[in-house]
Amino acid sequence: MSKFHVYDPARAERILRVLRSAGIQYREKAHFIYVPCPFHGGRSLGFWIHKSGRRAKCWKCEHETDWNGYADKMGLRRIDDLDDEDAGYSMRALDQLLDGGGDEDEEELAPVALPNGMRSWTGSWRRLRANFLTELGVFRWYDDISRYERILFPLTFQHEVVGWQAGRGNPKGRYWKRDPKYRASEPFPSKYTFFGLDQVRRTRALVLVEGIYDCLRLWQNGIPAWANLGAKSVWTAEKAELVRGRTRLELLVTAFDVDSDGKRATQMVREDLGDDLRILRARLPKDTDGDYHDVGSSPQRWVRGLRTDMRDAGWDGRFRLYPLVRSYNEQRFRRLR
Ligand SMILES: [Zn+2]
Numbered sequence: 001m002s003k004f005h006v007y008d009p010a011r012a013e014r015i016l017r018v019l020r021s022a023g024i025q026y027r028e029k030a031h032f033i034y035v036p037c038p039f040h041g042g043r044s045l046g047f048w049i050h051k052s053g054r055r056a057k058c059w060k061c062e063h064e065t066d067w068n069g070y071a072d073k074m075g076l077r078r079i080d081d082l083d084d085e086d087a088g089y090s091m092r093a094l095d096q097l098l099d100g101g102g103d104e105d106e107e108e109l110a111p112v113a114l115p116n117g118m119r120s121w122t123g124s125w126r127r128l129r130a131n132f133l134t135e136l137g138v139f140r141w142y143d144d145i146s147r148y149e150r151i152l153f154p155l156t157f158q159h160e161v162v163g164w165q166a167g168r169g170n171p172k173g174r175y176w177k178r179d180p181k182y183r184a185s186e187p188f189p190s191k192y193t194f195f196g197l198d199q200v201r202r203t204r205a206l207v208l209v210e211g212i213y214d215c216l217r218l219w220q221n222g223i224p225a226w227a228n229l230g231a232k233s234v235w236t237a238e239k240a241e242l243v244r245g246r247t248r249l250e251l252l253v254t255a256f257d258v259d260s261d262g263k264r265a266t267q268m269v270r271e272d273l274g275d276d277l278r279i280l281r282a283r284l285p286k287d288t289d290g291d292y293h294d295v296g297s298s299p300q301r302w303v304r305g306l307r308t309d310m311r312d313a314g315w316d317g318r319f320r321l322y323p324l325v326r327s328y329n330e331q332r333f334r335r336l337r
Contacts, residue, residue, distance in 0.1 A: 010147070012051035014082045015067065022076060038073045039063035053079050125151050125169055126213065126296070132220050137324040153212050154324060155185070155229075157193040165195075165212055190229035192238045199322045200224045205251040205315035207282065207295075207306070208269065210262065214255070214295035221303045222319045223310070231261035232268060240272040251313055253306075255282040258292035280313060282306055 015033065019026050027034040027045050037047035040061035049056040053067030068078045121142045124130045133140065139152040149169025154161045163185035195212045200219075207225040209215050215227035228234060243249060254269050256262030270279050284292045285302045293302070311317055 011053060011079070011082070015049065015051065015053060018071075018076050018082065022074070024074075035070075037061060037063065038070065121149055123149070125149070125167070128213075128216055128220055132216075136216075136219075136321075153195070155189055155193065155195055156198045156324075157189060159198050162193065163187070163189045167213070188229070190234040191236050192242075193229075194239065194242070195227035195229055196225060197242070199324060200226060200319075201322065202248060203318070203320075204248055205253070205310055205313070206247075206249055207253045207255050207310075209255045209295045210257050210265075211294070211296065217296045217298075217303065218306075219321055221300075221307060223303070223307050224319050228256070228265065231256055231259075232264040233261070235265050235268045235272075237272070240269075243273060244276050249277050251278050251280065251310070251315060253280045253282050253310060253313075255284065255295050255306075257294045258284050278313075282309075 012033075016026070016028065019033070019035065024035055025045065031051050032048045033051060034045035035047050035049065036043050036045060037058040037060060039047075039058060040063070042058075042060055044060075046059040047056065047063075047070075048059070049067060049070060055064075056066055056070050057064045070076070071078050119142055121140050122130055122134060123140070125133060125140070133151070140149065141152075142149050150166055151169060152164055152166045155163040155165065165182060165184045165188070168181050194208075196215050196219075200206065203224045205224060207218055207223055209218065209225055209227050210231055211229070212227050215225045218225035228239070243252070252269070252273065254266045256265045266281055273279060282295075284294065285298055286292055287297075293299075295303075307317075
């Protein structure tokens, strides 16, 4: 089946954008766009293009084609290129958010506008409550082209933003198969920092998990945690030193995923830090198919149980969470929210 056959408002918007940026005069009606005909060279808007791109025709010379025929004649992008260009739109919008907007030295920050087609959303994400996410200071947005939710987690090291990871929400949008589920900054600082390093500090007990989502799930339940940002490949001597040198940890509970990488990471942590502090391993629960959960997807009752186990192991139950980002970046994210 031709890819032209579905009427898609997002594609119509792409076609209009191309016409606008090429400076082509047009008039828009419900399902049609009228432009001058390039085939007989008329100046009146007598050439119609269906917004799906699948049909186009001149009233006067009766030349009949589709968007690609028109685009070829005009030297514009064909429909596949337009569609490809918009896969990843949401991520490019992210780049604009992170790179653009304002001079750090200016006292009054220049307002950062959401790129066209994007708006913020304030809902929950997976098992994380909307209010929790808002208090944490994450940035959430939705774009009308890819049509799914995105969420941005800044990564800090010594209170400076050194990277970020963006997750994708509901997998219903048009490009969800092409757009990555997660995208991270380049470089991604996973070899020298933990997610949560600046947010959970001066704690005597800590759970070490693999991913950001796992970590957030524990925070939401009042459990101090850091994310290693991966398993064995990103457990490094620098990070072991960070735990030894920068914390007052007495108890470290590892809760890596139950797979070979996670098991190896668990061993490595024990080898590197076992002489310095007490290390326990959390037993992750299994789902109904007998597969192991990760921390993020574990049942609520297991998460509560983990908290109880840590109290039993001597943790005083204190948990204080510092803001996700301070500094200029935080102000920028606040403004965007
Ligand atoms: Zn014509």
